[in-house]
Amino acid sequence: MTRVLLEAKGVTKQIGGLTALKGVDLAVHEDEILGLVGPNGAGKTTLLNIISGIVPATAGTVTFMGEVITGLPPHAICRKGISQTFQLALSFPNLTALESVTASAIFGNHEKKKLADASHEAENHLEFVGFPLEKSETPVRNLNVVELKRVQLARALASRPALLLMDELTTGLNATESNEAVGLIREIRKQGISILIIEHVMRVIMGVSDRIVVLDRGEKIAEGRPYEVANNQRVIDTYLGDMDAF
Amino acid sequence: MQVAKGSYPWYSCGIALGIAVLFPLLAGMSFHILNVAIIMLIFILFSSAWNFLAYSGQASLGHAAFFGIGGYVSTLIARSAGATSFATILAGGCVAAFIGFLLGLTCVRLKEWFLAMVTFGFAVILQVVVASSLAATTGGWDGIVSPRLIPVSLPNYLVIEYYVILAVTVVSIVAIYLILRSRAGLAFAAIRENETEAQAAGINPVRWKLLAFTVSSFLTGISGALMVHHIGFISPEIFSADNSFWPIIYSIFGGLGTISGPIIGTVILTVVWDSLKEMGLTYERFVIIGLLLIVVVIFLPKGLVSLPEKIRERYAQRKKG
Ligand SMILES: Nc1ncnc2c1ncn2[C@@H]1O[C@H](COP(=O)(O)OP(=O)(O)O)[C@@H](O)[C@H]1O
Ligand SMILES: [Mg+2]
Numbered sequence: 001m002t003r004v005l006l007e008a009k010g011v012t013k014q015i016g017g018l019t020a021l022k023g024v025d026l027a028v029h030e031d032e033i034l035g036l037v038g039p040n041g042a043g044k045t046t047l048l049n050i051i052s053g054i055v056p057a058t059a060g061t062v063t064f065m066g067e068v069i070t071g072l073p074p075h076a077i078c079r080k081g082i083s084q085t086f087q088l089a090l091s092f093p094n095l096t097a098l099e100s101v102t103a104s105a106i107f108g109n110h111e112k113k114k115l116a117d118a119s120h121e122a123e124n125h126l127e128f129v130g131f132p133l134e135k136s137e138t139p140v141r142n143l144n145v146v147e148l149k150r151v152q153l154a155r156a157l158a159s160r161p162a163l164l165l166m167d168e169l170t171t172g173l174n175a176t177e178s179n180e181a182v183g184l185i186r187e188i189r190k191q192g193i194s195i196l197i198i199e200h201v202m203r204v205i206m207g208v209s210d211r212i213v214v215l216d217r218g219e220k221i222a223e224g225r226p227y228e229v230a231n232n233q234r235v236i237d238t239y240l241g242d243m244d245a246f
Numbered sequence: 247m248q249v250a251k252g253s254y255p256w257y258s259c260g261i262a263l264g265i266a267v268l269f270p271l272l273a274g275m276s277f278h279i280l281n282v283a284i285i286m287l288i289f290i291l292f293s294s295a296w297n298f299l300a301y302s303g304q305a306s307l308g309h310a311a312f313f314g315i316g317g318y319v320s321t322l323i324a325r326s327a328g329a330t331s332f333a334t335i336l337a338g339g340c341v342a343a344f345i346g347f348l349l350g351l352t353c354v355r356l357k358e359w360f361l362a363m364v365t366f367g368f369a370v371i372l373q374v375v376v377a378s379s380l381a382a383t384t385g386g387w388d389g390i391v392s393p394r395l396i397p398v399s400l401p402n403y404l405v406i407e408y409y410v411i412l413a414v415t416v417v418s419i420v421a422i423y424l425i426l427r428s429r430a431g432l433a434f435a436a437i438r439e440n441e442t443e444a445q446a447a448g449i450n451p452v453r454w455k456l457l458a459f460t461v462s463s464f465l466t467g468i469s470g471a472l473m474v475h476h477i478g479f480i481s482p483e484i485f486s487a488d489n490s491f492w493p494i495i496y497s498i499f500g501g502l503g504t505i506s507g508p509i510i511g512t513v514i515l516t517v518v519w520d521s522l523k524e525m526g527l528t529y530e531r532f533v534i535i536g537l538l539l540i541v542v543v544i545f546l547p548k549g550l551v552s553l554p555e556k557i558r559e560r561y562a563q564r565k566k567g
Binding site: 052053054073074075076078079083084086090091092093094095099100102103104106107108109115118155156158159 | 428429432433435436439440442443444445446447448449450451
C-alpha cells in the first residue's frame with residue numbers, strides 16, 4: 001500500500017444536541033480515489049468541511065502529509081494542498097467564470113505569479129473541465145448548474161492541490177453528464193491528485209473509487225473495496241429504504 | 247464583477263479630466279461656484295474611499311470618524327507648525343489609517359450589520375470624546391481655526407486650492423483603480439461575493455479586509471484634512487452622521503463598486519443640491535433628494551452608471567418584441 005496522504009482520527013462533531021460525527025477514522029492514500037458514502041444526513045459534508053477547516057471539529061485530529069492541520073483556517077489548509085468543491089455550488093455570483101478560477105490560481109498556493117499568468121492558467125483549467133470557454137466572461141450567476149459545477153471543479157484544481165475533496169459533484173447532473181464527470185475524475189487522478197469523493201449515488205462511486213468508506217448517522221459502518229462494501233450486510237440494511245441510491 | 251475592464255474608455259476619462267482642469271476658467275472665477283466645486287472634489291475623494299471599503303464587502307456607517315481624525319490631526323499639527331503642508335495632510339491620513347487599522351482588527355471578523363453598527367458607534371463616541379475630554383486641545387464644541395490650505399493672501403488662492411485638491415483627488419482615484427485591478431481587487435471582490443468560497447480558494451479574508459479598511463481610512467483622512475483646511479475651521483460637528491451618510495448616498499446613487507459611481511453620484515447630487523438652494527428650496531431639497539434617491543434605487547439598483555446599459559437593454563427588447 002502507498003503512503004498515507006491524509007489521516008483523520010477520532011473526528012467528532014457535536015452540533016447542539018446532535019452528534020453529527022462520532023469518532024470517525026479515515027485515511028486517504030497517495031494516488032487514491034476514496035469514496036465516502038452514506039444516506040442523507042450521515043455526516044459526509046460535515047466531515048469534508050472539518051478536513052478543509054471550514055467547520056471546527058469538537059474532537060479528533062486531521063493530519064495531512066505528516067502535519068497536523070486541525071484548527072488551521074481554511075485558506076491555510078487550501079495553500080497546503082487540499083481543495084474542495086461544495087455540494088451547493090454558489091461560487092462568486094458577480095464574478096466571471098474566469099475571475100472565479102483566477103482567484104484560486106493566484107491565492108490557492110504559494111507560487112507568486114502575475115494576474116495575467118494566473119488568468120491564462122485559469123483558462124486552461126476551465127478548458128480541462130469542459131467549461132464552454134465562450135462563457136468565460138459571463139458572471140457566474142448567469143450559468144446553469146452544470147456550468148457552475150465545472151467552474152467549481154476548475155476553481156478547486158487551479159490551486160494545484162495534492163488532495164481534492166468533492167462533495168456530490170454529480171448530484172443534479174443527468175446520466176451523460178455524470179459519466180463525463182467520472183471520466184474527469186479519472187483524468188484528475190492521473191495528474192497525481194488524490195481524491196476524496198462524496199456521492200449519494202452508489203452507482204457513480206462504485207465504479208470510480210479504489211476504496212469506499214460508509215458513514216451512517218455519524219459513524220463509520222464499513223470500509224473496503226467497492227465490491228466488499230456493496231456486499232456488506234450492514235450497508236445493505238442501511239440503504240434498504242433508499243434503493244434508488246444504487 | 248471586478249472593476250469592469252474596458253468600461254472606462256480613455257476618451258471619457260479625458261473629457262472628464264479636461265472639464266475638471268478647465269472648470270475654474272469656465273466658472274468665470276465665481277467665488278461661490280469654485281467653493282462648491284472644491285467641496286465636490288473633496289466629497290468625490292471621500293465617497294471613493296468609502297466605496298473602496300464597500301468593494302471588499304464591508305459597510306461603514308461611521309466614516310465621518312476617519313474624516314474627522316484626518317481633519318483634527320492635520321489641523322493640530324499645522325497649528326503648531328504654523329502652516330498647512332502636504333506633510334500635515336499626510337499625517338492626518340496616516341493617523342486615520344492607523345486608527346482604521348485598529349478598528350478593523352476588532353471589526354473584520356464581524357458580519358456586515360455588526361460592522362456597520364460598530365463604525366457608527368465609533369463616530370458617535372469620537373465626537374463626544376473630542377468635544378469634551380479633549381476640549382483643551384480641540385476647543386470643544388466651539389471648534390478651532392484650521393490654517394488654510396493656500397494662504398488667503400495669495401492672489402487667486404482659491405483657484406490654486408482647487409487645482410491642488412483636484413490633483414490629490416485624481417491621484418487617489420487612479421491609485422484606487424490600480425489597486426482594484428490588481429490581485430488585491432480580485433481578493434476583495436471574492437471575499438465580498440462569497441467569503442467561504444474565497445477561503446476555499448486560499449484567500450485570507452482577515453488580511454485583505456484589514457488592508458481595505460486601512461487604505462479606505464487613509465484616503466478618508468486625507469479628504470477630511472483637505473476639507474477643514476479649505477473651510478479654515480474644524481469642530482466636532484465633523485463627526486456628525488451627515489458626514490457618514492453623504493458618501494454612502496453618493497456612492498449608491500452613482501453606482502456601488504465602480505470607480506465612476508462615486509464620482510458621478512457626487513457631481514450630480516451636489517449640483518442638484520446646490521441648484522435647489524439657489525432656487526430658494528432650502529428645505530424642500532431634502533424631500534427632492536430623498537425622492538431622487540428612492541427612484542434611482544428602485545429603477546436603477548446599480549446606480550446611475552448603469553443607465554446606458556439599461557437603455558441599451560430596453561432598446562434591444564423593443565427591437566425583439
Ligand atoms: N450547521 C448545522 N446546524 C445544524 N445541524 C447541522 C448543521 N450542519 C449539519 N447538520 C446536521 O448534521 C448532520 C450531518 O449533516 P451533513 O454532514 O450535511 O450530512 P450529509 O452530507 O451526509 O448529508 C445532519 O443531521 C444535519 O442536519
Ligand atoms: Mg452533504
